[in-house]
Amino acid sequence: MRASRLVSILLLLQSRGRMTAAELAAELEVSVRTVYRDVDALHAAGVPLYGDAGHRGGYRLLEGYRTRLTGLSPQEAGALFLSGVPGPAAELGLGSVLAAAQLKVHAGLPPVLREQAGRIQSRFHLDAPGWYAEADPVPFLPAVADAVWNGRLLQLRYRRWREPTEVDRRLEPYGLVLKAGRWYLVAAPGPRTYRVDQIIELHALDEEFTVPEDFDLAAFWQQHQARFHAWLHTADAVVRVSPAGATRLRGAAARALQASGKVQPDGWTRAVLPIESLDHTCREFLALGPEIEVLEPAALRERMAATARAIAALNAS
Known part of the structure; x- marks a missing residue:
């Protein structure tokens, strides 16, 4: 258990940069005292980890230090490859990127974990859309995804179910959600949801925006589903x-x-x-x-x- 926690601390600092002992404790669901002991253990093992004092202080790794993936368990290695759904990645224009990333991770795994990951990938296939439904064409999905990633405003013409059926919208794209094989854009003002396959025209603008720090895409979608079912x-x-x-x-x-x-x-x-x-x-x-x-x-x-x-x-x- 402790070895797994030490690896988690390394990966958290590697991915997020500086973190305080309190933040690490909350993430790992342990006490701050336990984090102090774990940091001492990492120091003793030669990990270039140091802390800054003060209000904006915290722990961080020496610039350029990277840990290897040998801390993965067989289940975690398998789940990593199972989580990459090739269909949606390809729709987003990231098919080749996903394949390249999986290849690099696969090459960096120890032989035992490499075999486990390959076995899971060959025996489980994820197909998100339901039966009896044709896939909706989403020609604007890559452009929408690019605007989401780069924080660019969108000007679009959208088809909706009530009159007027075609409307123009200027949106701040916060995120994309794939639900039962259908892509939804979550965007401000609102925020509200829009079916990507119902976008008729789209222009990505040069203007930038910033997603509010307190916006949580997963939490918003959960609340949206609850409101939708209540409305039905x-x-x-x-x-x-x-x-x-x-x-x-x-x-x-x-x-x-x-x-x-x-x-x-x-x-x-x-x-x-x-x-x-x-x-x-x-x-x-x-x-x-x-x-x-x-x-x-x-x-x-x-x-x-x-x-x-x-x-x-x-x-x-």
């Missing part, structure tokens, strides 16, 4: 679902069934499920056929019955 949940439906139907529910409906469902004497489960709209929910429930019965609201029950009658009439012999 417009009402509730009281239903009865057969055992076979229960196994076919997915997502929020499946979670709601598990949370609120009560099994009845006939084996069916009565539950309250979240719904978006009558049209969307009617289509979703009809896919279950006779394995679901809508009790409330009456409007949804009537829509289900009317649609079923229309289907029966259309397909009657």
Whole structure:
């Protein structure tokens, strides 16, 4: 455990530069006293590590010093190669860069770890997009990624779902998110999210901007998803679902069934499920056929019955 922590201190200082004992302790989830002891151990081992006193002080490595990757565990080495998804990297224009980086890391690993990394890479393949969905063309993705990386403003024409359907926007691109095979741009003002495949025209401007220091892309995206799901949940439906139907529910409906469902004497489960709209929910429930019965609201029950009658009439012999 301590050896792993010593390597972590070296890698943190190598990647971030100067760090205080308190910052190292918070990152490693240990006490400041433990950090002091670890730093003494690194000194004794000959690592060129020194500290600066004062309010802006901290520990840092001698300029030019680099540690080797021999501190990686077999699991960490494998995960490193598993994390490089070639498809998204290629879409960002970084396919060759990723391949070159992996080659360098692979060459620097000890033989045992090299074998472990190669075995994991050959036996696990990550394919982010879902089934039954064509990949959206994203011709402007490399330009957007370049603007994100270099902090350049974007002037673009964007297609949205409500009127007016085409709008012009001047944006500060904060970051990119890949969700279920689809790229989203997070940009100010707002910040708000934009589907990259819905950009019609794009011009990268010479003007620069700075992302606020307190902006956290991962935290923003998590909050955005929570708001999106809350917006989708417009009402509730009281239903009865057969055992076979229960196994076919997915997502929020499946979670709601598990949370609120009560099994009845006939084996069916009565539950309250979240719904978006009558049209969307009617289509979703009809896919279950006779394995679901809508009790409330009456409007949804009537829509289900009317649609079923229309289907029966259309397909009657």
